[in-house]
Amino acid sequence: MNIHEYQSKEVLRQFGVNVPNGKPAFTVDEAVAAAKELGSKVTVVKAQIHAGGRGKAGGVKIAKNLDEVKAYATELLGKILVTHQTGPDGKKVNRLLIEEGSNIAKEYYLSFVNDRSTAKIVMIGSEEGGMEIEKVAAESPEKIIKEYIDPAIGLAPFQATRMAYKMHFKPEAIKKASATMIKLYNAFIGKDCSQVEINPLVVTAEDDVICLDAKLNFDDSGLFRHPDIVELRDETEEDPKELWASNEGLNYVNLGGDVACMVNGAGLAMATVDILKYYGGEPANFLDVGGSSTPEKIATAFEIMLDGGQAKGIFVNIFGGINKCDVIAEGIQKAAQIIAEKTGQDGIPVPVVVRLEGTNVERGRQILTEKPVKNVFMAPTMEGGAQDIVKRVEEAKKN
Amino acid sequence: MGVLINKDTKVIVQGITGKTAAFHTKQMLEYGTNIVAGVTPGKAGQTVEGVPVFDTVEDAVKATGATASVIFVPARFAADSIMEGVEAELDLVVCITEHVPVQDMIKVRRYMEGKKTRLIGPNCPGILTVDEAKMGIIPGYIHKKGHVGVISRSGTLTYEATFQLSNAGIGQTTAIGIGGDPIKGTDFIDALKLFNEDDETKAIMMIGEIGGTAEEEAAQWIKENMKKPVIAFISGVQAPPGKRMGHAGAIIAGGKGTAADKIKALNAVGIPVAETVATMGETVVKKLKEAGIYDECHTC
Structure with a gap:
């Protein structure tokens, strides 16, 4: 789960991390009031969206007085921000962070992530702050410093100190930097984060160490321990279809195309997206309906795919393991009924090609052949099914 | 032959009294798996599909000589169950459970250092040695x-x-x-x-x-x-x-x-x-x- 920068900073404050004073604002008036309250010489107006690269995209403004705060807030609120992480459609700015300006002397990079190969949390630091870390890693890998953390001990003070020296903090800031690292580690552990990224971490002219930006991501599987974090979820940042699906317990990712698919199992679902593209289709989505699907759930999955006219055809690709093909076949029939009742039309409005294999496959195929649903076609093989649906969608688009 | 398990491997099912675990215990037995014990704290003395249930892995190992365990407990208890199996010096622990917190797995991996147990999973369908035995939910046929x-x-x-x-x-x-x-x-x-x-x-x-x-x-x-x-x-x-x-x-x-x-x-x-x-x-x-x-x- 992702949260906004201002929320991340709020969480870090709870762990004693030094972040600039600031307040969120949802309207221009709130922005001006917040700036007034801060009373700082320079005010930073920052667009709050769940994507990086906001600075370069014009989402971060420096205001020297309240009139400028007002002007920038007016400009940014409601604006569609396109950054290298948002995709071409960009993201609408609904919230701002109004923050006091800092007297930056030098910028650094610091992050914590779970490292897969060592099964440890790794702290990554660099004196190249404010840049994309992937770029630094590619161009000057010697400037990337790593400390692997023993989970039984936590981030040892000597490791934090060593990191601070290797990142070339000035002597006056070494202790503050290493203390910040330990607090950030405590936040990472304390909130089941999957990533804590501070870019930039800065040393001010007054030798203070401050997290000027903060990005916290959370391990979804750990959220049951953190109801306070769950509260911070901003549903307006999510794709409406993905949100709908997740509320229904479906694993759905919108891929933007028009050939939809419904699959059981994440691996097969990814592979199905790939095979649709391989045969020339534009995949509309990734959708894993999971192991134990009810007809109602399948009907909802169909509704999500069809919503807004996105799906011009649907490929159902099921390998029945524990869940049986006859149950899936009945599910498709009932789903068609539910949709037919809602639309007042017979069957499903777009062609549906069904590939069934595995447990009780004969019975499943029999169900769909004996009592055929309009627009539902059986595929003898997965390859054949993928090719068939791509062809049907192409034909549908011609008409 | 094959690796990790065969028909002689003595297997424990951790969380055996749960609905999914009971269903798959039946499936595993039908495939020929030598399931000798189940573990659910507080349920010792019961049986599931004829398999005796114990309160702890330690008790189950002592009574049956089991060397492997398959875990079906809910995500928030999964790491603890893995460590219980590791501590009992099982050769093999297979964890089927999905959504185990990553931080829990980091601790588990640290806990396993220097110990003999091999872990498969979590969030996996398990393992199957053809015509011998299976631990987990892979359909046998x-x-x-x-x-x-x-x-x-x-x-x-x-x-x-x-x-x-x-x-x-x-x-x-x-x-x-x-x-x-x-x-x-x-x-x-x-x-x-x-x-x-x-x-x-x-x-x-x-x-x-x-x-x-x-x-x-x-x-x-x-x-x-x-x-x-x-x-x-x-x-x-x-x-x-x-x-x-x-x-x-x-x-x-x-x-x-x-x-x-x-x-x-x-x-x-x-x-x-x-x-x-x-x-x-x-x-x-x-x-x-x-x-x-x-x-x-x-x-x-």
Whole structure:
């Protein structure tokens, strides 16, 4: 789960991390009031969206007085921000962070992530702050410093100190930097984060160490321990279809195309997206309906795919393991009924090609052949099914 | 033969009194698995499918001499259950449970250092040695006995691959579902090592997906150590960066973990990668013929 920068900073404050004073604002008036309250010489107006690269995209403004705060807030609120992480459609700015300006002397990079190969949390630091870390890693890998953390001990003070020296903090800031690292580690552990990224971490002219930006991501599987974090979820940042699906317990990712698919199992679902593209289709989505699907759930999955006219055809690709093909076949029939009742039309409005294999496959195929649903076609093989649906969608688009 | 388990392996089911666990206990018994005990605290003295239940793994091991355990407990208790199995010095623990917090798994991995237990999973379908025994939820009937080992990060793709192999007359030794989590027990290299040393296994099908660099690391290991042909498939070619594709570990992060990188790394060491999910079986057949072991592997 992702949260906004201002929320991340709020969480870090709870762990004693030094972040600039600031307040969120949802309207221009709130922005001006917040700036007034801060009373700082320079005010930073920052667009709050769940994507990086906001600075370069014009989402971060420096205001020297309240009139400028007002002007920038007016400009940014409601604006569609396109950054290298948002995709071409960009993201609408609904919230701002109004923050006091800092007297930056030098910028650094610091992050914590779970490292897969060592099964440890790794702290990554660099004196190249404010840049994309992937770029630094590619161009000057010697400037990337790593400390692997023993989970039984936590981030040892000597490791934090060593990191601070290797990142070339000035002597006056070494202790503050290493203390910040330990607090950030405590936040990472304390909130089941999957990533804590501070870019930039800065040393001010007054030798203070401050997290000027903060990005916290959370391990979804750990959220049951953190109801306070769950509260911070901003549903307006999510794709409406993905949100709908997740509320229904479906694993759905919108891929933007028009050939939809419904699959059981994440691996097969990814592979199905790939095979649709391989045969020339534009995949509309990734959708894993999971192991134990009810007809109602399948009907909802169909509704999500069809919503807004996105799906011009649907490929159902099921390998029945524990869940049986006859149950899936009945599910498709009932789903068609539910949709037919809602639309007042017979069957499903777009062609549906069904590939069934595995447990009780004969019975499943029999169900769909004996009592055929309009627009539902059986595929003898997965390859054949993928090719068939791509062809049907192409034909549908011609008409 | 095969690896990790056979019909003699004495197996415990942790969380056996749960609905899913009870269902799969029946399935495992029917496949021939030697399930000797179940564990659910507070339920000692009960039986599930005729299997006696104990309060602790320690009690179950003492009473039955079990050496392996399969875990079906809810996610928030899974790490603790794994550690209980490790502490009881089991040879093998298979954790089926999905959504185990990553921080819990980091602690588990640290706890396991220097201990004898091998962990498979979490978030995996388990393992199956054909016509011998299975631990987990892999459907038994799709498997046919033979000489190909299967290693996979995905449950349904394990079934899909096995089904295609069986249809092509290529039987299997053991299928190992290593699971879709970013931090887990056994990874590709560990599983490849097992098959490399197994006389019955003549070739290996490995199924990877986006996220992490385990496939790339495996490719390097194969180049340096593998005595047998390896055939691969990678899913997620079309996955957009930064999006989690169902599995907790299936995410392209910081430009790392793309399917293209993995396919490139595998191809670079001579491992054929099936072009689509539908051609996994035929890609194996082709490689077996090239390696001159097709007749030997055509067992069913």
